[in-house]
Amino acid sequence: MQHSESLEPSGIKVNSVFEAASPVELFFTPYTTPDVDFTNLGLLGEMVSTPCLLEYFRIPATETDVCNSMLQLFNWHRKLDTHAESEEDDALSDEELPYLWIISSSISDELLVEFEANPASDWGPGLYFLASEINTGMVAIDRLPVTDETLFLRLLGRGSVLQQAITEFLALPATHPSRKKVIKIAGNWCAETAKEDVEELTEEDKELLKLLFPIYQQWLEEDVELDE
Numbered sequence: 001m002q003h004s005e006s007l008e009p010s011g012i013k014v015n016s017v018f019e020a021a022s023p024v025e026l027f028f029t030p031y032t033t034p035d036v037d038f039t040n041l042g043l044l045g046e047m048v049s050t051p052c053l054l055e056y057f058r059i060p061a062t063e064t065d066v067c068n069s070m071l072q073l074f075n076w077h078r079k080l081d082t083h084a085e086s087e088e089d090d091a092l093s094d095e096e097l098p099y100l101w102i103i104s105s106s107i108s109d110e111l112l113v114e115f116e117a118n119p120a121s122d123w124g125p126g127l128y129f130l131a132s133e134i135n136t137g138m139v140a141i142d143r144l145p146v147t148d149e150t151l152f153l154r155l156l157g158r159g160s161v162l163q164q165a166i167t168e169f170l171a172l173p174a175t176h177p178s179r180k181k182v183i184k185i186a187g188n189w190c191a192e193t194a195k196e197d198v199e200e201l202t203e204e205d206k207e208l209l210k211l212l213f214p215i216y217q218q219w220l221e222e223d224v225e226l227d228e
């Protein structure tokens with residue numbers, strides 16, 4: 001498949017999880033996908049190995065973002081408790097309640113202090129945790145170490161962090177279980193948004209798309225099938 005000039009870095013817009021202005025919210029329950037091997041996702045796989053709410057912010061999270069994310073978590077807890085009562089089931093234990101992960105391209109020291117978020121030695125650099133009763137952790141992508149374990153989280157970063165992660169991702173062996181899926185997702189985004197007016201792109205969009213373009217080129221070379 002050949003690509004036109006409109007698919008050059010300045011002419012692609014990526015939506016969904018890479019949209020610059022919009023936070024992304026995902027409810028995740030691993031028990032519904034027992035055939036998935038989460039170890040292939042490294043640290044991200046460890047995070048989603050139990051029920052959780054993922055709140056992703058490409059633009060660095062603010063105090064309001066964190067508060068709104070926690071409200072989403074508490075609302076989810078309430079709905080689960082209400083459902084258990086209606087089914088006359090036992091109330092969920094603290095261990096069974098979903099965990100909130102706030103994933104942000106960066107997190108300021110001031111924000112960490114404000115929410116009393118502290119590192120934990122068993123999780124490594126870049127991860128911070130609120131009081132245990134709140135069931136909330138924060139991931140500062142730009143503070144993560146450059147390792148295989150953090151690769152799929154760093155692919156959600158910005159600037160040089162994302163650029164480094166893309167270089168590492170493209171060096172993965174073709175047999176890596178998650179490689180083809182990521183290429184397919186990026187290819188779908190690029191193919192869809194190539195139809196949009198380039199003049200509508202923000203500077204943030206253009207920077208991001210320039211960084212993502214090598215993955216799209218990899219899709220062209222490997223001919224990974226896109227969704228219709």
